[in-house]
Amino acid sequence: MKMKLLLSAAAALAITAGSASAKDLTVVSWGGAYTKSQVEAYHKPWQAKTGKTITSEDYNGGIAEIKAQVEANNVTWDIIDVELSDAVRACDEGLIEPIDPSILPAGADGTAAADDFLPGTLHECAVANIVWSTIFAYDSSKIANGPKTIADFFDTSKFPGKRGLRKNPKANLEMALMADGVPAADVYKVLGTAEGVNRAFAKLDTIKGDVVWWEAGAQPPQLLADGEVAMTTAYNGRIFNAVAGEGKPFEIVWDGQVWDLDLWVIPKGSKNKEAALDFLKFSTSTKQLAAQASWISYGPARKSSGALVGKFHNKDIDMVPQMPTNAANLKNATQNNFEFWADNQDELNERFNAWLAG
């Protein structure tokens, strides 16, 4: 009797252990509306096609977890959605696998992948899926004649009320300089000098007392909805989804936007590398990238997907004008310069933290 009990316990243990290892792929992304768009456009069809299961995990960006997993030789993440500057750094430090772009499927119109992806979106260790942007937004039901330019964001006498900003110098310094009258094309040239950095911080100083800092992408729409801030910087897709999905009266201001890429990377030593590569190829194909754009307003990284971008998934909203790369939205815009940030992030982070605490 006792023996039987022991055996069945052992069997139960074996079954649970078996099911734990039965997950086929762990996909890590930024959570909220963004992860939802990926689940709908990538995860579900991939699972249907391959019969494998995906575990979806959230994180807040950066490469700390990847570094920790790779160095501890215990890699539990298989494919991760990262920002360009982080992809470059992780690649240089040998934390992620090189990816041969020739394995990527050709575009729907037959163009080779290398030509189909937008310039700069294929990296030696990473493949871009979207173009996203840091913009600022306000609640149009509370501000009647709303702000039009990035300078208005820093003008608390014209538009009183608190401001939401990401707790990170990235994008804030660029926006501060653009608000201070620096042409978008010269932002990094100015930021590369000590006076330029001082100038950016001086501009941030003018609103320092009115800032509410956010860290996760889901926070800014919440801050706006709570009335905690009058306007806030945010990722453009999160604001769009609050508008299209929840009917919030938010308005995006594209002037002074800082746009960037998100890319898939595979950590070195991933236990499901084959599945990860298959998922990567699948999700960055023309059709899937275009499908994602019907769930959130981030621009697909492939040219051939652009033609397929239509309406928001269950509403009559054209997605093309919502994209950061739409010509009307690019009038006064800066692309995040990953090389500048890889070089200067330690110093600027320190400076930013000191400024914040002072």
Added chain:
Amino acid sequence: MADSALSSQRLHDVPDQLTTADGIPLKRKLAISMRRARWRAFLMTAPLVIFMLISFVLPIGQMLTRSVYNDSFSKALPNFSLALRDWDQSASSDGLPDEALFKLLAEDMAVARKDRTIGRAATRINYDHSGTRSLFMGAARKAKNFEAPYKETFLDLKPKWSNVEMWAAMKRVASDTTTGFYLAAVDRTYDVNNDVVEQAEVRQIYVKLFWRTLYLAGVITVLCFLLAYPVAYLLSVLPLAKSNLLMILVLLPFWTSLLVRTTAWIALLQTEGIVNDVLVWLGIISDDGRVQMIYNQMGTIIAMTHILLPFMVLPLYSVMKTIPPSYMRAARSLGANQFTAFVKVYFPQTIPGIAAGTLLVFILAIGYYITPALVGGQDGQLISNIIAFHMQKSLNWSLAAALGSILLAGVLILYWLYNKLIGIDNLKFG
């Protein structure tokens, strides 16, 4: 005199071969059974000892090591680092190394680029000298095609390769052990002559944060004490049925998740939150004069005081419960008024509880992280938030380790002071 001589004589007479029934000398038998008992005791605690070793001693040791040891530069560029350590900067006229060192650098870079370790070296030097990362990566990309004269090739590539300050920094990071992270942790740095100087004023942060952490922890401890003392007293004197009910009110938040309690405070205190709404409704403040009670130091103090309150109430309660009420009555009957009786009789007896509570709250408070991160805004952040930042965002684990070590040393000093002043055996947790 004679007596003691006699007794020592007698002692001497005792045969040293006292044996037990099975003929083993008593001394040995005793030693064996003692050893057995010791082993048994050890085996019983062994799981805990091993657990402590793995989860506590080892990580702390590792942290201490990391704060002074960082070999990412010399590991990526081994030959170059070895040669650089012996290089004398003052010997050369231009403050730059000679051709041989540049050649080693080019060779090591080409290898490191192939092995994908160059990024780590570039990151390491970037900690000490900002803006050098792309310089390193740019040179490494081309290094395998470099040809003599190497020095000229490097200088032609980017004029920054002739920056003597950068070379001084490189010589420092080429050696694996460094005090640089501790210096950085107290807002100091090396200049080109390797003298310790103050960090640029706009980048000084850590000393300020250490002081703020101590100050806020002190304020929170005092507030906890002031709030907890009457509560604990009430708990200890009420009849059991009532005190049990009150006790649940103390324990319920104690058992609730930290995150839940912190976010509850956000809902209560934010500008459009309940407290502000009530104040506006009562007409105490106007609608556009709402008080900023969160995302600043005030938010940190309020939320942390609430969260740490049970850690003060419980030790106080456990001590007060044991003080017989008759002592106070005796003092009163001997002519002391209520106040004197309290100060002279009751209060001194609660000191072990106060000591335990304040020590517990203070030490917990200086290491607090989640609550200040959520409600602290810009001036309510503590040093642990910066440590977390360096662990998670900047990936400068050595600096995080140095900051953590300083915090650990601070706690140990506090503990030592406490032991000197109050005595650790007076500590009572319940």
